[in-house]
Amino acid sequence: xxxxxxxxxxxxxxxxxxxxxxxxxxxxxxxxxxxxxxxxxxxxxxxxxxxxxxxxxxxxxxxxxxxxxxxxxxxxxxxxxxxxxxxxxxxxxxxxxxxxxxxxxxxxxxxxxxxxxxxxxxxxxxxxxxxxxxxxxxxxxxxxxxxxxxxxxxxxxxxxxxxxxxxxxxxxxxxxxxxxxxxxxxxxxxxxxxxxxxxxxxxxxxxxxxxxxxxxxxxxxxxxxxxxxxxxxxxxxxxxxxxxxxxx
Amino acid sequence: xxxxxxxxxxxxxxxxxxxxxxxxxxxxxxxxxxxxxxxxxxxxxxxxxxxxxxxxxxxxxxxxxxxxxxxxxxxxxxxxxxxxxxxxxxxxxxxxxxxxxxxxxxxxxxxxxxxxxxxxxxxxxxxxxxxxxxxxxxxxxxxxxxxxxxxxxxxxxxxxxxxxxxxxxxxxxxxxxxxxxxxxxxxxxxxxxxxxxxxxxxxxxxxxxxxxxxxxxxxxxxxxxxxxxxxxxxxxxxxxxxxxxxxxxxxxxxxxxxxxxx
Numbered sequence: 001x002x003x004x005x006x007x008x009x010x011x012x013x014x015x016x017x018x019x020x021x022x023x024x025x026x027x028x029x030x031x032x033x034x035x036x037x038x039x040x041x042x043x044x045x046x047x048x049x050x051x052x053x054x055x056x057x058x059x060x061x062x063x064x065x066x067x068x069x070x071x072x073x074x075x076x077x078x079x080x081x082x083x084x085x086x087x088x089x090x091x092x093x094x095x096x097x098x099x100x101x102x103x104x105x106x107x108x109x110x111x112x113x114x115x116x117x118x119x120x121x122x123x124x125x126x127x128x129x130x131x132x133x134x135x136x137x138x139x140x141x142x143x144x145x146x147x148x149x150x151x152x153x154x155x156x157x158x159x160x161x162x163x164x165x166x167x168x169x170x171x172x173x174x175x176x177x178x179x180x181x182x183x184x185x186x187x188x189x190x191x192x193x194x195x196x197x198x199x200x201x202x203x204x205x206x207x208x209x210x211x212x213x214x215x216x217x218x219x220x221x222x223x224x225x226x227x228x229x230x231x232x233x234x235x236x237x238x239x240x241x242x243x244x245x246x247x248x
Numbered sequence: 249x250x251x252x253x254x255x256x257x258x259x260x261x262x263x264x265x266x267x268x269x270x271x272x273x274x275x276x277x278x279x280x281x282x283x284x285x286x287x288x289x290x291x292x293x294x295x296x297x298x299x300x301x302x303x304x305x306x307x308x309x310x311x312x313x314x315x316x317x318x319x320x321x322x323x324x325x326x327x328x329x330x331x332x333x334x335x336x337x338x339x340x341x342x343x344x345x346x347x348x349x350x351x352x353x354x355x356x357x358x359x360x361x362x363x364x365x366x367x368x369x370x371x372x373x374x375x376x377x378x379x380x381x382x383x384x385x386x387x388x389x390x391x392x393x394x395x396x397x398x399x400x401x402x403x404x405x406x407x408x409x410x411x412x413x414x415x416x417x418x419x420x421x422x423x424x425x426x427x428x429x430x431x432x433x434x435x436x437x438x439x440x441x442x443x444x445x446x447x448x449x450x451x452x453x454x455x456x457x458x459x460x461x462x463x464x465x466x467x468x469x470x471x472x473x474x475x476x477x478x479x480x481x482x483x484x485x486x487x488x489x490x491x492x493x494x495x496x497x498x499x500x501x502x503x504x505x506x507x508x509x510x
Contacts, residue, residue: 006348014336017377083332087393090296091349092321248298 011105072106073152
């Protein structure tokens with residue numbers, strides 16, 4: 001337990017100390033919020049869908065959590081190349097403990113970033129439906145964060161270096177984000193797209209956040225919660241398995 | 249303290265370690281010498297639970313590293329060939345995490361960290377992030393960290409690679425001192441013959457995965473009729489440059505050819 005805490009704390013310290021990364025990671029959500037939010041706002045409203053900022057903000061929060069947590073997981077490659085991984089692997093500590101500490105640390109960082117974006121969205125005019133919304137949104141953010149940190153760790157356990165990273169970004173992270181319904185409502189899209197979205201884990205995260213924050217839901221909050229919880233469990237299990245098989 | 253019998257490791261077609269046997273007694277300093285790609289690091293990895301042997305027996309303090317992993321891990325400290333510190337954390341934090349991994353009780357941990365950091369001349373810089381440390385300071389910190397949990401054995405895999413003569417000298421003085429005072433068994437690999445000769449009681453020379461000679465530095469010189477250990481080493485392993493290097497050169501040559509063709 002103590003070791004999980006130590007590893008968790010390590011991730012947090014690394015996060016707090018790399019200010020440029022914090023600011024850099026906020027650039028993208030702000031850009032999405034401003035360019036898309038204000039850019040498409042008028043059209044969205046004319047189509048009778050209400051305020052686009054209200055609709056988009058939960059999507060942008062989900063995006064932030066997705067990117068930060070995938071990165072936190074993939075950071076394992078960094079540890080492999082700069083050596084700290086070896087220090088953890090020769091320590092008399094079960095691999096599962098190490099994996100859990102890392103995942104919780106990375107997930108916490110991702111949730112913090114998500115909350116910062118929540119604050120920025122509020123500045124840009126986003127209004128959550130009430131105070132009860134926040135703890136529920138937090139729960140969804142935590143699930144998204146755990147799911148994708150563990151997924152990132154699983155991927156990083158298999159990759160040897162950053163060569164494959166671009167591949168992961170273009171063929172996994174980007175599609176997961178763009179097809180999740182973070183930017184558009186899933187209710188009227190063509191069937192194939194709806195089908196793809198329904199197998200996109202982030203779609204349930206975005207939908208869960210939206211139901212928590214503005215009371216709009218496509219799949220239903222209970223479904224979102226169940227799917228995310230199940231997928232998180234699977235991804236932590238797969239991540240732990242692949243992590244335990246790392247040989248140096 | 250370390251007993252190895254017919255230890256073999258193959259990676260597919262390649263045999264990295266081909267049936268080596270040796271023993272290291274408690275309190276001894278034992279050096280493993282060999283050209284690049286001879287199997288030194290592979291052997292260390294098998295002794296330190298990072299790789300499982302293809303065949304053969306290993307005993308660390310009477311335990312099998314492939315089976316009783318965590319028990320074996322508690323018994324050794326290791327300094328890797330390449331760095332294994334967390335650059336973003338301070339020297340003290342790196343030590344502290346290590347102490348937590350090895351379950352050194354909190355009070356004792358603080359005391360030992362201070363003692364080791366003072367011994368290695370790093371106490372004044374304890375709150376600086378490791379990324380601001382020089383190569384020599386990092387090495388010292390790694391050794392200090394490897395000793396935090398009072399291991400019985402210290403593995404040093406080319407610990408002086410890339411260090412200047414002053415730092416190397418200081419480092420070996422410390423290792424010899426620790427060995428004398430705390431009776432830590434030391435298993436080291438190096439490329440520098442004079443270093444091995446200076447600190448090691450016994451030396452094994454490994455080449456192409458086999459041990460070609462072992463004994464005290466004097467024994468090895470006598471066996472080959474050489475004046476220096478370096479000559480003895482060359483007499484035993486030949487003076488041809490190893491495949492690893494050769495193939496890297498080959499790759500560069502073929503690349504150069506490609507460029508010329510354009």
